[in-house]
Amino acid sequence: MFLNRLKNEFLNIFTDKAVLITVLGGVLLYAVLYPQPYLNQLPLQQAIAVVDQDNTPASRRLIRYADATPQVHVAGRVGSISEARSLLLDGQVRGMMIIPRHFERDLGLSRSPVIGLAGDANFFLIYGTVIEGLAGAVMSTGAMVRVRELMLAGVPLSFAVKDWSPIHLNERPLFNVGMGYLGYVLPAIFILILQQTLLLASGLIGAESGEKSGLSLSRAGSIFGVRFVAMFSIYFLLTQFYMGACFEFYGISRNAHIVDLWLMITAFIAASVALGILFGLLLPGRELAAPLVMVSSLPMAFTAGFIWPRELLPEPVLWISQWFPSTSAIQGFLKLNQMGAEFSQVLNHWWGLWALAGFFSLLSLILMTRSTHAGR
């Protein structure tokens, strides 16, 4: 009986073109399409313009240092700041370095000349890269001068090289060690893609269904159960595909123990399927499913905490975001799979997802059993 209904539900899903486009087309397409912008991982070799008002061996050495950094390459030397500005406007360069007149002389006289560095801050990642590269070149020049001075003062080279700064910072990026973009975006956004395609598909199926209200509890329970099992099994597999083959292909770390991962996936899919069924019941027509799912994606992505710190979200935004399964799921999965947390450390997210699953299921059952004359 149950198996028969389940078979019908699967038939429904796999014969509905719109649902197929969403579930299989969407999930497979995004696995290829979404990583596209980030395949290069880091923006390197940004073009910069140099305004060399000194034109001495020292200034040329600084320019060589800048050119030698992986972050920037010197695309042009221009005579004035306004020329550099127009190159920036044309998009030919992303930043500039201005070496003042008497740079070499001031360096020799210990007057600590000031190098002007500027970058286009309309694009933060470019700005950061340009400044990192240029500041590094300036620092190398400074270090070299220091080492030379120390040696002149009689300090042996081996000490001078170490001693040019009294204290050092040893930076250790953790988890996404290369600080690349794929490892940052994909693990989180793939979870959102799974949730959104699932919501869309359940919306399309649910909106079509004639039995939305006025059902007996056992009938409602059976419809709910069948739909739940069908969607759950499809998405349990698709999640495995994303977190297995796709992560492997894109070189994303998979630190979680498989059992922990399954536990988390189960809670995440359960919450999403329950929300999807509820969504389908509330939708007046299936054409509204895609617009609502699409416009909700941006707010969901930016409140999940992997881009913008959740500590800084205003209270109402925080409150709304806790109703999206993706919020807890993204945090839980990132901690388990990327940051190597123990399952006990993500229990709050796990229980949060089950609470959502329970709440959305209950609401769906109430809606289905409520007797209204609004049902078609």
Place this chain on the structure above:
Amino acid sequence: MQALKSELAAVRSDRWLLALVFWLPPVLSLFLLLIFSAGQPLNLPVGVVDLDQSSLSRKVTRYLDASPALNITRHYSSIAQGKEDISDADIYALVVIPANLSRDVMRGEAPAISAFFNAQYLLIAKAIRSALIEIETTLAVELDVGRTLVHTPVIKAALATSMPVRSQMSALYNLNLNYATFLVPALLAALFTLLIICVTILSLGKKDKHRVSSRPAKLAVELARRSLLYTCVFSIHILLSLAFLYGTLDWPHQLSLGGLLPLIILFVMACQLMGAFFYVLTFDRVRSLSLAGAFSAPAFAFLGVTFPASDMTVFAQFWRDLMPAAHYLNGFLNQVSYAAGAAHSLQPILVMLVFAVLIPVVVYRFKDQQDGAG
């Protein structure tokens, strides 16, 4: 006028279309704006392991806490404890002050302070990293000046010795590196792309549509008349949202209405054409919306605001060029920050005119469908 009125009546009869056209755009825009209301990542929780417990190590701790980007929320007695809280995301970074820091500095052994930070959250990691580097520089100069003053008792000269070259950094066009002014315009462009494409498909596919002419020219006029309302409403939405950001909130800008208006209207029309194109692919609202969703849902990622377009793969750049929002944003940024001359704003406008090639495609598909039906 007549066309506007009849279409408006049609929208008002559909509660959900009404929402998508009139009140969801401002509500969603405000929500996105609210997310970034802090402007900059500030007071990010970090932990400290102080293995030295000297006046110098306490100074380091004070400097960390004084940095606007950081907020020391935890003190640990061992690294292991702190690391657990990092993988728990309770703290975003762990600063380890080594034992004998003070002694090593005195001896000139250049000790290293270690900072472990969570690079999974890239934006946060970058904010923490630059705060740490700033503190490192301040500390280094301060310690060094103290050392040099012994030999060169003139502060200015001592300063010059510790920093032979200085650099002054300017963040052009976004002076205080505000994330809201950086991200929100692009988010709105992506949001409006989705809204306009969806509304176009919904409105073209309404069941109560009257018969249209089968002569291509008349049909084109008819379709244009029916789309006019949405062109107007969405252009006004975008204008109002920009007026709120750059007027009411007083974000810095170099915008002028004259330069902006053609850009906005062309952007809206280009999105409408994309929507119409997706509609005529299937003549089925639901399936067209699924296709349109597949195309435009990742719009934001391709816009190239977070990850620069120039560093994308060739395919990603091609895909980006298919998005009206990418060209709109190019033109918008030219105007908002560069105060670029007409020549610079003209190019994105001309590029968006290319979307007009979709007009004959849409019209002829409609004609075919009419002929088929009749």
